[in-house]
Amino acid sequence: MRKIYIFDTTLRDGEQSPGVNLNVHEKVEIGLQLEKLGIDRIEAGFPAASAGDLESVAAVAQAVRNATIVALARSNEKDIDAAREALKQSQDACLHIFLATSPIHRQHKLRMSKEQVLETAEAAIKYGRRYFDKLEFSLEDAGRTELDFICQVTDMAIRAGATVVNLPDTVGYLSPFEYGNIFKTVKETVPDAYKIQLSAHCHDDLGMATVNALAAIMGGADQVEGTINGIGERAGNTALEEVALALETRSEFFGAKTSLVLNEIARTSRLVSKLTGMVVPGNKAIVGANAFAHESGIHQDGMLKEKTTYEIMTPETIGLKESKLVLGKHSGRHAFREKLIDLGYSLSDEQVNAAFKKFKDLADKKKDVVDEDLRVIVEEKLITTPEVYVLDAFQISYGTQSVPTATVRIQSEDGQIIEEAAIGNGSVDSIFKAIDKATGEEIELEDYTIKSISHGKDALGEVHLVMRQGEISVQGRGVSTDILEASAKAYVHAINRLIDKRKSVNHNRNNMVLS
Numbered sequence: 181m182r183k184i185y186i187f188d189t190t191l192r193d194g195e196q197s198p199g200v201n202l203n204v205h206e207k208v209e210i211g212l213q214l215e216k217l218g219i220d221r222i223e224a225g226f227p228a229a230s231a232g233d234l235e236s237v238a239a240v241a242q243a244v245r246n247a248t249i250v251a252l253a254r255s256n257e258k259d260i261d262a263a264r265e266a267l268k269q270s271q272d273a274c275l276h277i278f279l280a281t282s283p284i285h286r287q288h289k290l291r292m293s294k295e296q297v298l299e300t301a302e303a304a305i306k307y308g309r310r311y312f313d314k315l316e317f318s319l320e321d322a323g324r325t326e327l328d329f330i331c332q333v334t335d336m337a338i339r340a341g342a343t344v345v346n347l348p349d350t351v352g353y354l355s356p357f358e359y360g361n362i363f364k365t366v367k368e369t370v371p372d373a374y375k376i377q378l379s380a381h382c383h384d385d386l387g388m389a390t391v392n393a394l395a396a397i398m399g400g401a402d403q404v405e406g407t408i409n410g411i412g413e414r415a416g417n418t419a420l421e422e423v424a425l426a427l428e429t430r431s432e433f434f435g436a437k438t439s440l441v442l443n444e445i446a447r448t449s450r451l452v453s454k455l456t457g458m459v460v461p462g463n464k465a466i467v468g469a470n471a472f473a474h475e476s477g478i479h480q481d482g483m484l485k486e487k488t489t490y491e492i493m494t495p496e497t498i499g500l501k502e503s504k505l506v507l508g509k510h511s512g513r514h515a516f517r518e519k520l521i522d523l524g525y526s527l528s529d530e531q532v533n534a535a536f537k538k539f540k541d542l543a544d545k546k547k548d549v550v551d552e553d554l555r556v557i558v559e560e561k562l563i564t565t566p567e568v569y570v571l572d573a574f575q576i577s578y579g580t581q582s583v584p585t586a587t588v589r590i591q592s593e594d595g596q597i598i599e600e601a602a603i604g605n606g607s608v609d610s611i612f613k614a615i616d617k618a619t620g621e622e623i624e625l626e627d628y629t630i631k632s633i634s635h636g637k638d639a640l641g642e643v644h645l646v647m648r649q650g651e652i653s654v655q656g657r658g659v660s661t662d663i664l665e666a667s668a669k670a671y672v673h674a675i676n677r678l679i680d681k682r683k684s685v686n687h688n689r690n691n692m693v694l695s
């Protein structure tokens with residue numbers, strides 16, 4: 181199987197992401213993790229850019245011993261000298277020189293003719309080779325360069341001493357077919373192309389950075405350049421984890437492999453995200469939080485029966501523990517039951533069905549149903565107090581200038597609907613007073629607490645209250661994403677428990693009288 185060399189430019193092109201600025205320590209930390217990941221070549225920076233970048237490249241070159249350390253330079257002696265200075269402690273160094281070759285860049289940016297581009301690049305490569313055995317030359321904006329000129333520059337670069345020639349799609353312009361064809365053409369046309377390595381460097385402006393890198397491999401590229409999490413200039417670079425996993429998962433198709441230590445990918449991704457401050461989107465391939473998470477019932481059922489139904493690679497491959505079955509409104513009974521077993525509940529089919537119905541009602545209101553929500557659902561369901569009254573609906577009228585008024589609709593045991601309204605000292609008080617009227621109970625509220633039992637803006641609120649009627653004291657509990665609803669539920673729950681307790685107290689009294 182053909183080996184594809186991996187050239188990581190997280191510390192150089194990745195750092196060119198607007199808003200990203202890594203200090204020396206952070207660069208070294210990432211460099212060491214890239215070494216663990218088995219990256220072949222690490223581009224540590226652009227030493228001519230600043231004294232800080234020169235220092236960072238030198239620090240990475242000193243710390244990382246098991247990868248080639250690369251430093252970038254423009255095609256001039258000053259930049260190359262800065263790279264020399266930065267890499268002088270390196271065990272295995274590579275100089276990376278670039279010059280743009282496309283008509284747009286030649287005319288507007290460099291203001292050079294084709295001949296001047298050839299001469300400038302040749303002089304720089306020759307100067308660089310005086311000091312470096314390994315030298316990569318990049319034809320910046322090769323993607324928009326005339327194909328015959330790409331071949332001409334590549335030919336010149338090889339003769340001048342480049343060991344790697346990089347053909348970047350600098351502005352993410354090409355389709356996979358076109359990009360792959362450049363490599364195929366260079367291989368077929370440039371006589372000495374077989375003596376050096378050809379490299380692909382893609383940007384994601386049209387969302388094709390990964391597929392273009394793969395097309396380059398199919399066209400004959402020996403090396404792929406990119407970054408962790410695909411960070412980089414504008415829309416970013418090829419995400420290296422995507423290329424590595426595409427080659428691993430579809431090795432029979434590509435016939436090529438990297439030597440990355442794949443189970444270091446998740447760790448590397450998290451570190452780069454943490455230190456650059458660039459959050460990885462949930463749906464990002466390979467390393468996004470949802471890449472191995474399943475929410476819909478049909479998929480979860482498939483996953484529980486056989487993981488390959490919905491996973492083409494395993495989370496363990498990239499160093500994650502396991503796939504996640506996320507419960508939400510699209511989930512089904514199979515996953516729900518499995519989750520309850522995980523949480524330590526052993527319920528009958530009937531109990532699972534009843535709890536599942538409550539779960540679906542909650543999932544309609546709440547984005548993420550977390551373990552704590554499920555515990556509440558199950559435990560509420562298992563504590564069975566006869567429901568003499570059920571809260572059917574309530575409405576609140578409230579304003580800073582008006583007295584809060586609540587209207588409640590309550591269904592009694594015999595199916596009768598009772599509607600009552602009341603005013604109170606606040607929204608909760610008015611609801612409680614309306615419930616008192618509807619149930620005809622006279623109650624003293626002894627305690628009322630409210631707390632959030634799950635996270636986020638749509639967290640569940642749990643109301644706990646203690647009420648007394650004569651000698652009988654009971655507790656009530658209500659849970660909802662709305663605290664007023666949780667309060668009303670807790671109050672009705674407590675009244676039902678009060679009626680239940682009153683019945684058993686009376687029953688015991690009667691028994692005592694009889695005996």
Ligand SMILES: CC(=O)SCCNC(=O)CCNC(=O)[C@H](O)C(C)(C)COP(=O)(O)OP(=O)(O)OC[C@H]1O[C@@H](n2cnc3c(N)ncnc32)[C@H](O)[C@@H]1OP(=O)(O)O
Pocket residue numbers: 193196226228229230253254255256278279280289290320350413
């Ligand atoms: C595709 C890429 O990612 S290329 C790498 C891009 N990365 C960076 O630019 C980050 C680091 N850059 C920097 O810190 C600065 O741009 C520096 C220090 C390199 C140069 O700064 P300045 O001297 O102020 O020049 P400035 O950046 O404004 O302009 C770039 C100059 O380099 C020239 N230039 C651009 N590419 C090359 C090249 N490959 N070889 C030689 N000269 C080049 C431009 O034509 C321009 O020259 P001019 O001043 O004669 O018009």
Ligand SMILES: CC(C)C(=O)C(=O)O
Pocket residue numbers: 193278318319320321346348349350351381383
């Ligand atoms: C410096 C070169 C390789 C580059 O980053 C690009 O062309 O995108």
Ligand SMILES: [Mg+2]
Pocket residue numbers: 193348350381383413
């Ligand atoms: Mg780039």
